[in-house]
Amino acid sequence: MARKKNDFKVYTDFIMEKSKELLSIDSPTGYTDDAAAWVKKEFEALGFKASFTGKGGVLVELGGKDKKNGLFLEAHTDTLGGMVSSIKGTGRLVVTPLGGMNANNAETENVRIVTKFDGDYEGTFQLTNASIHVNGEYNDIKRTFDTCEVVLDEDVNSKEDVEKLGISVGDIVCFDPCTRITKSGYIKSRFLDDKFSVGILLGYAKYLKDNKITPKRAVYVHVTVFEEVGHGGCASVPEGVTEAISVDMGCVGEGLTCTERQVSICSKDSGGPYAYSVVKGLIEAAKKMGADYAVDVYPHYGSDVEATLRAGFDVKHGLIGAGVYASHGYERSHRDGAENTLKLLIGYID
Incomplete structure (x- = not known):
């Protein structure tokens, strides 16, 4: 055999x-x-x-x-993935995880927001106040879906700006799989x-x-x-x-x-x-x-x-x-x- x-x-x-x-x-x-x-x-x-x-x-x-x-x-x-659970007054998105997505693994990943009726938008899942030269507590903050947010790659500065794009609660957040196949035969991907x-x-x-x-x-x-x-x-x-x-x-x-x-x-x-x-x-x-x-x-x-x-x-x-x-x-x-x-x-x- x-x-x-x-x-x-x-x-x-x-x-x-x-x-x-x-x-x-x-x-x-x-x-x-x-x-x-x-x-x-x-x-x-x-x-x-x-x-x-x-x-x-x-x-x-x-x-x-x-x-x-x-x-x-x-x-x-x-x-795994995410869903928009609320929109902040700053124009950032609060995400609830779908399945066992872990915020520690998701931080700094590129995402795609799939709206129900108005197309897709790009963004990044970041720690709130993610600039290490500004945030003196950067290293000490526990990464959770309450301390992280989606920063949209759009000119938005308020909840109303985001809503005008057609983004709303319940929209899907897809994380970039970042797939690679190496010469040595390994496959790496979310x-x-x-x-x-x-x-x-x-x-x-x-x-x-x-x-x-x-x-x-x-x-x-x-x-x-x-x-x-x-x-x-x-x-x-x-x-x-x-x-x-x-x-x-x-x-x-x-x-x-x-x-x-x-x-x-x-x-x-x-x-x-x-x-x-x-x-x-x-x-x-x-x-x-x-x-x-x-x-x-x-x-x-x-x-x-x-x-x-x-x-x-x-x-x-x-x-x-x-x-x-x-x-x-x-x-x-x-x-x-x-x-x-x-x-x-x-x-x-x-």
């Missing part, structure tokens, strides 16, 4: 290309239509049936013979969580198409759009599904063994243990395929598949993903992590 490394290069190249394309499409949770449309189009271009769910996610049928023992692969294209995994699932779909493979069991992909707020995977499970696996980021950090060049198999996170039989099967598949893997416990993590279980679906569950460092910040992974995740998927589903 083992394959040579070069056998997967075409798919890893494809994953990197498609991940970069998706990362360029802003999709903070709640504002995901453009990204979802792109995902649907890309799976359809590979020849697979894809449809929108009621919540705006994308459900894809990858085929399969045994429809009474279906496998449900979940990833998400919604990301929101690799979880657009990198969507790219990996597209790579798996291309692998099936190119090799004219019909899986033994029915396989579905659900690209969700509300994972970052906890209810992305709580619906849209097709009849006959008996197992669900989140394909999300693998955690990299102190106390864990995974690196950005590996695929991580999570045995337990903040929601509790994953199904032991699934974890064991994933490890066996990784060994069979020669995939470089790590097994870890994530202390501060929740996944789409846990939302699926909490919604009452009677399925076994698991969680895998390419290793990602600096989660919910400026994240980093590697093409080897994508390749090893792809290998694991192929081996497990085969």
Whole structure:
């Protein structure tokens, strides 16, 4: 079953290309239509049936013979971001986070404000009174969404000036992903969580198409759009599904063994243990395929598949993903992590 490394290069190249394309499409949770449309189009271009769910996610049928023992692969294209919560008298914007966006990681980032009816505007997320030569307390101020603000790149000096532009409470604030792919194979970007995994699932779909493979069991992909707020995977499970696996980021950090060049198999996170039989099967598949893997416990993590279980679906569950460092910040992974995740998927589903 083992394959040579070069056998997967075409798919890893494809994953990197498609991940970069998706990362360029802003999709903070709640504002995901453009990204979802792109995902649907890309799976359809590979020849697979894809449809929108009621919540705006994308459900894809990858085929399969045994429809009474279906496998449900979940990833998400919604990301962290912000929303305008009020407009200051100075013409600056107060932002409330969408998902787990952290003000420490967001400070000095370029942003795009998407208005409901009047186009987009640029700005920067800054500490209030951000000039260090003016603010003697600059180093001591805790960075929060109460101490930071969006400075618009427009000639505005009052709340009324901002309102004349068409900016209002509830408008979306998108943070620049700043995506880079290095010569050494690293991919650095905001929101690799979880657009990198969507790219990996597209790579798996291309692998099936190119090799004219019909899986033994029915396989579905659900690209969700509300994972970052906890209810992305709580619906849209097709009849006959008996197992669900989140394909999300693998955690990299102190106390864990995974690196950005590996695929991580999570045995337990903040929601509790994953199904032991699934974890064991994933490890066996990784060994069979020669995939470089790590097994870890994530202390501060929740996944789409846990939302699926909490919604009452009677399925076994698991969680895998390419290793990602600096989660919910400026994240980093590697093409080897994508390749090893792809290998694991192929081996497990085969």
